[in-house]
Amino acid sequence: MPPLLQVSDLQTSFFTFGGTRVVKAVDGVSFSLHAGETLGLVGESGCGKTTTCLSLVGLLPPAARIVGGRIDFVGEDLTQKPPGEMRHIRGRDIAMILQDPMASLNPLFSIYTQVAEPAYYHQGLRGRSLRQRVQELLRAVRIPSPELRMRDYPHQMSGGMRQRIVGAIALAGGPKLIIADEPTTNLDVTIQAQYLDLLKDIQQETGVAIIFVTHNLGIVARMCDKLAVMYAGKLVEQGAVRDLFNAPKHPYTKALLGSIPKLGSKEPLYAIPGQPPNLANLPAGCAFHPRCAYAMPRCTTHEPRELRFGTDWTVRCWLVDQADKEPYGSATA
Amino acid sequence: MAAPLLEVQGLQKYFPVHMGLFLRRQIAWVKAVDGVDFAIAPGETLGLIGESGCGKTTTSKLILLQEQPTAGTIRFDGEDIFTLQGQGLLRYRREVQVVFQDPYSSLSPRMRVGDIIAEPLEIHTTLSRHALQERVAHVLELVGLQPDVAPLFPHEFSGGQRQRIAIARALATNTRLIVLDEPVSALDVSIRAQIMNQLEHLQQTLGVSYLFIGHDLATVAHISHRIAVMYLGQIAELADSLELCAHPLHPYTQALFTAALPSHPDEKRQKLALSGEVPSALNPPSGCRFHPRCPHAMPHCAHEAPVPKEVAPQHTVACHLY
Numbered sequence: 157m158p159p160l161l162q163v164s165d166l167q168t169s170f171f172t173f174g175g176t177r178v179v180k181a182v183d184g185v186s187f188s189l190h191a192g193e194t195l196g197l198v199g200e201s202g203c204g205k206t207t208t209c210l211s212l213v214g215l216l217p218p219a220a221r222i223v224g225g226r227i228d229f230v231g232e233d234l235t236q237k238p239p240g241e242m243r244h245i246r247g248r249d250i251a252m253i254l255q256d257p258m259a260s261l262n263p264l265f266s267i268y269t270q271v272a273e274p275a276y277y278h279q280g281l282r283g284r285s286l287r288q289r290v291q292e293l294l295r296a297v298r299i300p301s302p303e304l305r306m307r308d309y310p311h312q313m314s315g316g317m318r319q320r321i322v323g324a325i326a327l328a329g330g331p332k333l334i335i336a337d338e339p340t341t342n343l344d345v346t347i348q349a350q351y352l353d354l355l356k357d358i359q360q361e362t363g364v365a366i367i368f369v370t371h372n373l374g375i376v377a378r379m380c381d382k383l384a385v386m387y388a389g390k391l392v393e394q395g396a397v398r399d400l401f402n403a404p405k406h407p408y409t410k411a412l413l414g415s416i417p418k419l420g421s422k423e424p425l426y427a428i429p430g431q432p433p434n435l436a437n438l439p440a441g442c443a444f445h446p447r448c449a450y451a452m453p454r455c456t457t458h459e460p461r462e463l464r465f466g467t468d469w470t471v472r473c474w475l476v477d478q479a480d481k482e483p484y485g486s487a488t489a
Numbered sequence: 490m491a492a493p494l495l496e497v498q499g500l501q502k503y504f505p506v507h508m509g510l511f512l513r514r515q516i517a518w519v520k521a522v523d524g525v526d527f528a529i530a531p532g533e534t535l536g537l538i539g540e541s542g543c544g545k546t547t548t549s550k551l552i553l554l555q556e557q558p559t560a561g562t563i564r565f566d567g568e569d570i571f572t573l574q575g576q577g578l579l580r581y582r583r584e585v586q587v588v589f590q591d592p593y594s595s596l597s598p599r600m601r602v603g604d605i606i607a608e609p610l611e612i613h614t615t616l617s618r619h620a621l622q623e624r625v626a627h628v629l630e631l632v633g634l635q636p637d638v639a640p641l642f643p644h645e646f647s648g649g650q651r652q653r654i655a656i657a658r659a660l661a662t663n664t665r666l667i668v669l670d671e672p673v674s675a676l677d678v679s680i681r682a683q684i685m686n687q688l689e690h691l692q693q694t695l696g697v698s699y700l701f702i703g704h705d706l707a708t709v710a711h712i713s714h715r716i717a718v719m720y721l722g723q724i725a726e727l728a729d730s731l732e733l734c735a736h737p738l739h740p741y742t743q744a745l746f747t748a749a750l751p752s753h754p755d756e757k758r759q760k761l762a763l764s765g766e767v768p769s770a771l772n773p774p775s776g777c778r779f780h781p782r783c784p785h786a787m788p789h790c791a792h793e794a795p796v797p798k799e800v801a802p803q804h805t806v807a808c809h810l811y
Binding site: 371414419422 | 683689704708731754760763
């Protein structure tokens with residue numbers, strides 16, 4: 157079965173100062189996603205996670221442009237689609253959930269109007285069937301007494317409820333892919349757990365594929381099948397979540413996993429030294445080498461290529477690219 | 490436990506709610522903090538954990554003397570802080586400092602880093618210009634920054650470095666207690682570990698106490714010696730942090746642990762038994778405030794408020810189950 161979404165060598169750049177300064181926000185990103193799968197896209201702020209997602213849905217800001225690569229979604233290349241056709245794909249086939257529900261809901265329209273809009277435009281529902289569809293969607297995201305609450309306005313709802321309304325809007329067009337950009341960052345822990353459980357249930361019912369953009373590896377451990385770790389515009393490692401948590405090959409993945417506190421343990425945290433790099437001024441060679449505990453002379457001059465292990469595990473690092481037996485051996489010496 | 494540095498007893502803070510534009514009738518009270526007891530020993534970190542609206546921040550504001558309590562006392566070094574005046578008050582303000590969540594809004598963009606750190610010193614000490622600069626250089630080194638960054642402005646720093654500057658400012662006046670109000674929530678994952686390790690290191694070298702406020706269980710449990718779990722203005726459970734992780738007793742604490750994200754995909758996951766959302770503190774449920782959401786609620790939970798009970802040494806729970 158061909159994948160639902162196949163991104164190959166995607167490159168998105170920002171052009172500023174009349175095109176004299178080019179910042180490569182996404183630089184050769186490839187991944188694929190099957191129906192019903194969940195991909196976690198992890199990285200620090202400014203590493204290009206959000207730009208990758210905006211490239212997928214064709215909502216890039218005016219200064220940014222896709223300069224290379226393909227985005228194959230259900231057999232069609234989205235990079236070649238005119239904006240008019242993209243409008244039909246957005247909302248119907250690909251939906252997006254953003255971080256702040258108060259910013260993604262319009263305060264002047266009722267919940268009904270906002271949840272009904274995608275069903276009105278993309279499925280052509282009108283009148284009573286539209287009303288029924290909205291109630292069905294609100295019930296699917298566990299809003300109590302939907303026939304009453306759909307007349308409410310966003311300010312009358314709590315943060316968790318608002319985020320579930322955004323979820324209902326995302327589901328309204330019957331999407332095949334949901335892109336969730338840090339959907340639970342603003343929610344309380346128990347509300348976050350409820351929301352994640354809800355997304356899992358919806359995925360099991362509808363078979364929708366989800367891309368989870370987050371910097372929280374705990375969410376990845378709970379929700380995702382695949383993990384893609386992004387650093388300075390590139391995917392430095394991707395593969396099955398279990399493989400990456402058990403035996404990360406890239407030092408950055410390893411360091412990220414070592415920097416999260418574990419419940420009930422007082423072991424010192426591994427702190428990655430330095431700062432995330434500025435995309436406009438990247439170090440030569442591997443972009444991670446100034447912060448890497450295993451950096452070698454070669455890392456400072458040459459960029460590592462993407463190396464494949466097994467079917468879907470890829471790593472960009474010189475340590476695993478030596479064809480030696482001990483992947484980390486030479487670094488400690 | 491040694492004599493506590495800070496002792497909070499029966500602390501209450503009610504905010505009045507008014508209605509109407511002209512007559513301003515008072516219609517209700519928001520019971521933001523309703524009978525809170527805890528103590529912090531010298532050199533200790535107490536974690537205060539709870540969801541939004543549970544009264545964490547109001548508690549910290551009371552400790553920082555930004556609010557006056559409705560009832561209850563806070564003693565610092567045995568003295569009631571709400572009756573402090575003159576030199577005593579100045580000394581308290583010098584020895585208790587705060588670090589806020591967002592280092593982008595807590596540092597003035599118009600002041601140089603050196604001036605930001607020197608400001609509390611100018612108010613509280615009579616150091617000469619030269620001694621002041623030396624002190625600033627010293628605290629900058631303490632938090633892992635170069636002393637020559639003093640003439641720079643905050644916008645020239647990243648989020649993690651700004652949080653270090655905020656910590657340096659809090660340390661400048663020979664501080665004994667720092668209130669840390671979600672100090673790492675706004676930072677990137679890799680930077681979070683840097684700041685947490687820095688805070689632990691500073692505590693070991695300077696012996697300063699922390700009140701660490703947060704909502705992420707793993708982070709709070711990692712840095713704290715003891716943890717107080719707050720729910721709707723009251724402390725549900727207070728215990729040693731490792732003890733609390735091993736044996737959470739209050740149903741709300743147990744729910745928080747179920748809701749905590751796993752650190753590995755193979756970790757067993759349970760479905761959250763908790764339904765609904767935190768009720769408003771404006772009209773809190775009668776009896777035990779947790780009973781409408783509690784999976785173990787009994788009939789008398791709705792009428793009688795549970796009293797905190799010491800079920801094990803240094804482990805108190807406010808729940809009718811124990």
